[in-house]
Amino acid sequence: MIIDLTDTTSSGIASALLKARRNAGSPAMGMVGTIVVVVDEASHHDAMKAANEAGREHPSRVLVAILRPGKGAPGLDAEVRIGEGVPGEAVLLRLHGELAKVPESVVTPLLLPDSPVIVWWPGGGPRVPAEDPLGRLGRRRVTDAAATRRASVDYSARAEGYAPGDTDFAWTRLTPWRALMAAALDQYPTKVTGAEVSAARGNPSADLMAAWLQSRLKVPVEQRNTRGPGVTAVRLFTPSGPIALTRPDGAVATFSVPGQPDRPVALKRRTTSELLSEELRRLDPDDVYAKTLACMVERDALPAGQKKVDANARKSTAAKVTAAGQKVIEPKKPAPARKTTAKKTVASKTAAKKAAKRAVKK
Numbered sequence: 001m002i003i004d005l006t007d008t009t010s011s012g013i014a015s016a017l018l019k020a021r022r023n024a025g026s027p028a029m030g031m032v033g034t035i036v037v038v039v040d041e042a043s044h045h046d047a048m049k050a051a052n053e054a055g056r057e058h059p060s061r062v063l064v065a066i067l068r069p070g071k072g073a074p075g076l077d078a079e080v081r082i083g084e085g086v087p088g089e090a091v092l093l094r095l096h097g098e099l100a101k102v103p104e105s106v107v108t109p110l111l112l113p114d115s116p117v118i119v120w121w122p123g124g125g126p127r128v129p130a131e132d133p134l135g136r137l138g139r140r141r142v143t144d145a146a147a148t149r150r151a152s153v154d155y156s157a158r159a160e161g162y163a164p165g166d167t168d169f170a171w172t173r174l175t176p177w178r179a180l181m182a183a184a185l186d187q188y189p190t191k192v193t194g195a196e197v198s199a200a201r202g203n204p205s206a207d208l209m210a211a212w213l214q215s216r217l218k219v220p221v222e223q224r225n226t227r228g229p230g231v232t233a234v235r236l237f238t239p240s241g242p243i244a245l246t247r248p249d250g251a252v253a254t255f256s257v258p259g260q261p262d263r264p265v266a267l268k269r270r271t272t273s274e275l276l277s278e279e280l281r282r283l284d285p286d287d288v289y290a291k292t293l294a295c296m297v298e299r300d301a302l303p304a305g306q307k308k309v310d311a312n313a314r315k316s317t318a319a320k321v322t323a324a325g326q327k328v329i330e331p332k333k334p335a336p337a338r339k340t341t342a343k344k345t346v347a348s349k350t351a352a353k354k355a356a357k358r359a360v361k362k
Contacts (some may be wrong), residue, residue, distance in 0.1 A: 068095060
């Protein structure tokens with residue numbers, strides 16, 4: 001069921017939701033939270049689709065806010081959807097004029113009572129999410145650094161303005177990578193001398209991965225650019241050889257551990273709805289993300305030389321021994337005999353012969 005409302009109010013939208021539930025034969029609400037999506041007109045369809053797909057695992061009320069600030073008269077148009085493949089409730093809000101500058105006045109009356117609120121910015125997000133008018137309503141604030149230009153992501157501001165509940169899809173995409181690398185060190189405990197992250201140029205997930213490895217392992221982490229897609233490889237250098245997770249095609253990865261055969265791992269690039277579903281499963285503060293942001297700011301201040309892994313850290317102990325064994329040590333040539341020594345030897349032999357002849361004559 002779809003109900004179009006023109007020049008309406010929050011009260012009118014709430015009445016339309018109640019009427020639509022009754023007509024659908026489900027007056028009781030079985031939703032677990034509210035998802036507030038702040039998006040523009042061009043991408044609201046994809047955002048609403050992703051939120052509805054995530055709602056199949058977590059039935060929620062989805063409020064999609066399209067802000068249209070301008071000099072026109074303030075107004076509110078809405079579209080209420082219940083059923084039609086929507087697991088919960090979906091409301092499309094178009095805020096015009098001065099009303100677009102105070103979206104919280106429209107969204108707050110439509111929040112489900114006594115349930116968590118997740119605010120999501122598919123187009124990137126504000127500089128400090130916790131200070132945004134809609135961000136203040138959320139228990140979880142989700143941004144996406146990959147959806148905007150790399151230069152516009154100010155991680156220093158994100159770190160300084162971090163509040164419990166902040167997260168980013170660039171960080172969410174790393175969950176399987178971080179789990180596999182942590183499991184590798186649990187199964188194969190060893191000393192790590194350095195690390196390397198390879199990814200497409202300007203990939204924010206690669207920046208976060210490098211900062212996470214450096215904050216946890218306390219070793220230099222080098223970043224290398226590849227053709228992608230996304231993150232293509234993570235390597236930990238150890239005395240026994242590298243622990244590597246490589247994914248050149250964006251679907252299947254190869255997991256390599258020293259002394260063991262390589263193993264294929266399903267590591268496909270996840271969809272937006274899958275990323276949003278993961279964030280809906282966990283609503284507690286992500287302290288690891290906060291520490292990673294702080295380490296990322298520290299890495300930005302380091303000189304380029306301290307972000308490189310030297311050749312000795314990359315080589316395993318076996319490689320170093322082999323390289324040492326290949327060096328051939330040439331024996332030293334004996335020093336040539338001096339002429340003075342030879343002359344002394346001949347003179348001593350002549351004196352001995354003369355002494356022997358004298359003894360015979362006597």
